[in-house]
Amino acid sequence: MQHIQTYCRVFLSWKIDNNSKFIDANRVACKILGYSKDELLNMKMEEIMPLNNIEIGGKSWQEFLNKGTQKEECRFLRKDGTNIIEYVVIANIIPGLHLFSINDITERKKVEDKLKEALTIINKSHSVAFTWKNAEGWPVEFVSENVEKLFGYNTEDFISGKVSYSRCIHPDDLTRVANEVEKYSNEKGTAEFMHAPYRIITKEGKINFVSDWTFIVRNSDGHITHYKGIVEDITERKNAEDRLRSTNRQLEDIIEFLPDATFIIDKDKKIIAWNRAMEVMTSISK
Structure with a gap:
């Protein structure tokens, strides 16, 4: 058992019995939850779960008891009343003894939630978010779900490589757009730029005008790896x-x-x- 405890030192971990009662907890678990080890050993799992999560937690616990292993995200309640979000791996060590190995992902979830909120706003707007690789044709690595409203092509069309971004730009504007990318990419200190409005051709053959605000992404060596942009439909304007x-x-x-x-x-x-x-x-x- 010693090697298991050593491995889990950097993680929040504890052991409980079949009745969900704590029978051991490492220092990280005590520090993050805010309880002493003696306090935890007199508690049950339900006591560190938010009220609105107890029912969900109970179902997960029963699933674990049936399968003998479980991996999922869980919300726990600290002694001071604040919530933390953890990625939990539960393993059945021996009958009646279960090890919880837990990684705190609270900050990551906050970032993910903010990104989801931003994407929700973008998806409801006339603006489409793109990430293009710095390669011929500007292959699309990411595009927001509302792309189909403006381009007629869906996210899979772009991300799979079936459609390259350059193919969507009107032939009479393509050279000028490429020259703008080259010009600003070679300017020292330039991190972002605005294209002059250009035309795109949709899947249905309709011509739309767009504005394009592009950010340059460089690696640690200063080489451009990607471009990130907000492409907005300005046809009506x-x-x-x-x-x-x-x-x-x-x-x-x-x-x-x-x-x-x-x-x-x-x-x-x-x-x-x-x-x-x-x-x-x-x-x-x-």
């Missing part, structure tokens, strides 16, 4: 801007041929249109 420019051009054409001297100012009192009759009257050209 781009179309609205194009309609506004078209309307302004039409308005300028109309006032250009009016016989009366005419000009237009914007809300900031800046002159944005000045017709030919105005030039003649003022001798000031546009």
Whole structure:
């Protein structure tokens, strides 16, 4: 039994009997749970489980007793009332004696929960998160689930390599996008950059405009391994801007041929249109 106890020194571990009563606990278990060894040896497992986890814990315990081994994530209650999340490996050493080897994953779970929350927000937005490998065609290593709404392709299409990212970029924009990647990648000290808006072609053949905010990922040697980016659908905004420019051009054409001297100012009192009759009257050209 000595080699088992030595191996578990760096982990929270304890031994209990079939009635879930503690019969041994190492120093790490005592430190993390906040109890002394004597206190733990007078307690049962149920006493270190949050109330809303007791029923789940009871079912897991019965499953373990039936199988003789168990691996799962569990939530435990410390003496000060705070919760910790542990990855638990339970082994039946001898009949009636069970060893718990436990690794504290509380901080990891907090990070995972924050990542899940961020992905939930992204998946409900018009923005798609990508991780591209620094390789020909920019193979996709990760993409958020909402990619299908913008590109028509699902996550598996990209991650499996069936579809490369470069294939989705409009041929007339591809060279310019590649040049931007090369330019910013070679700039010393540049960690992120914004592409000028470019077009993508969806699985259905529809053309969408996107903005692309990219972060450069380097290894310890300074070599670029990946790019991470947020690609946002700006098609509606781009179309609205194009309609506004078209309307302004039409308005300028109309006032250009009016016989009366005419000009237009914007809300900031800046002159944005000045017709030919105005030039003649003022001798000031546009």
